[in-house]
Amino acid sequence: MKSLVVREWGEPRDRLNIEESALPEPGWNEVRVRMVMAPINPSDLLMIRNRYGRQPALPCCPGFEGVGVVEAGKGPLAWRVMGKRVAVIAKDGGSWASHCVIPAIRAIPLAPEVPDEQAASFFVNPVTAWVMIRKLLRPPQGAWIGQTAAAGAVGQMIVRLGKDLGFKTLNIVRREEQGQILKGLGADKVIVGSGDELTEKIQLALGNEKLHAALDAVGGPTGASLIPALKRHGSLMIFGRLSGEPIPLHSGQLMAGMRKVESFWLSEWTQDQSKLTMWSTFRQVAAAMKRGVLQSPVGKVFPFEDFRSAVQEADRAGKDGKVLLRMS
Ligand SMILES: NC(=O)c1ccc[n+]([C@@H]2O[C@H](COP(=O)([O-])OP(=O)(O)OC[C@H]3O[C@@H](n4cnc5c(N)ncnc54)[C@H](OP(=O)(O)O)[C@@H]3O)[C@@H](O)[C@H]2O)c1
Numbered sequence: 001m002k003s004l005v006v007r008e009w010g011e012p013r014d015r016l017n018i019e020e021s022a023l024p025e026p027g028w029n030e031v032r033v034r035m036v037m038a039p040i041n042p043s044d045l046l047m048i049r050n051r052y053g054r055q056p057a058l059p060c061c062p063g064f065e066g067v068g069v070v071e072a073g074k075g076p077l078a079w080r081v082m083g084k085r086v087a088v089i090a091k092d093g094g095s096w097a098s099h100c101v102i103p104a105i106r107a108i109p110l111a112p113e114v115p116d117e118q119a120a121s122f123f124v125n126p127v128t129a130w131v132m133i134r135k136l137l138r139p140p141q142g143a144w145i146g147q148t149a150a151a152g153a154v155g156q157m158i159v160r161l162g163k164d165l166g167f168k169t170l171n172i173v174r175r176e177e178q179g180q181i182l183k184g185l186g187a188d189k190v191i192v193g194s195g196d197e198l199t200e201k202i203q204l205a206l207g208n209e210k211l212h213a214a215l216d217a218v219g220g221p222t223g224a225s226l227i228p229a230l231k232r233h234g235s236l237m238i239f240g241r242l243s244g245e246p247i248p249l250h251s252g253q254l255m256a257g258m259r260k261v262e263s264f265w266l267s268e269w270t271q272d273q274s275k276l277t278m279w280s281t282f283r284q285v286a287a288a289m290k291r292g293v294l295q296s297p298v299g300k301v302f303p304f305e306d307f308r309s310a311v312q313e314a315d316r317a318g319k320d321g322k323v324l325l326r327m328s
Contacts, residue, residue, distance in 0.1 A: 003061040003097035009050035012311040029075035035327040037120040038066030038095040040314035063095030067119040077104035087122030117298045126294035129157035139167035143212035146170040151178035153296045198225035220245030232257040239264040297321030
């Protein structure tokens with residue numbers, strides 16, 4: 001098998017190399033998947049740069065998800081998916097390879113209507129968007145959700161969820177053309193800007209209304225700008241740190257209305273869930289993906305061997321959408 005291997009942390013372009021090794025044999029209730037595609041997410045790049053919250057031991061093969069075909073397995077959970085196309089949940093990494101061994105319970109068969117480009121990104125972003133909205137923030141019909149990084153993959157899913165479930169979205173983006181894309185998806189308000197200038201723009205956009213909750217993946221003053229717009233007891237949920245800047249918190253703004261700042265990290269959340277909850281969440285996400293609600297914007301697809309161009313494109317500000325590696 002061929003894998004992309006990191007032996008030293010650093011810039012993804014310089015630190016990744018293809019290595020060959022013997023095909024791994026799956027253990028009991030494990031499957032070996034012949035990989036078809038895997039996305040390059042911000043978390044993969046953070047991990048290779050040694051800036052992720054939980055770093056694996058070196059050497060390692062990155063990639064927390066992808067899509068492929070089950071070609072070997074042992075045990076009843078494996079037999080259930082033998083020969084099927086599945087979304088791969090590789091929570092400890094390893095999907096940037098020609099083959100990947102995972103617990104069979106983390107191989108999720110998907111409807112044929114879901115194209116490989118979507119199936120490859122089944123886990124990291126769709127489950128995050130779904131859990132934050134449906135299980136944690138639970139906006140009522142007509143309520144407002146504010147968000148930064150709104151034109152990214154997660155951001156677009158939140159907008160589509162808003163249309164589907166009946167909540168409204170106030171979306172902060174950093175480029176004009178991102179606003180057009182979001183309006184096309186049904187975004188209620190779009191604000192272009194960053195930092196302190198946003199506070200006034202948000203207030204103008206909302207008028208007398210307030211946000212039920214807000215989602216922030218940027219950090220810094222951009223993330224903080226959503227706090228004064230929260231309703232009483234409203235929450236700012238932090239789930240990313242794209243700018244790398246800390247969020248400046250003003251105690252008075254939080255205390256007025258007893259607003260909250262909380263965080264979400266999928267890998268922490270999954271640790272707290274029972275197998276049954278995970279299974280039912282995956283079923284709900286698979287159904288929403290089939291309906292087109294949890295859809296990733298698809299960018300360039302690169303052959304596996306051209307991984308250097310792929311990681312560079314994934315890191316580029318203003319890229320077209322999720323960058324994917326094609327293994328076969
Ligand atoms: N906590 C969790 O469990 C979890 C799970 C999934 C994702 N995430 C996080 O969610 C975030 C979004 O992921 P994604 O896959 O949706 O990313 P993505 O598709 O790459 O989109 C990122 C978006 O953010 C914008 N952006 C990037 N850096 C920015 C900055 N410094 N200031 C303002 N906007 C910026 C980009 O704009 P341009 O187009 O202009 O570059 C793009 O619209 C990431 O931080 C990721 O790590 C967290």
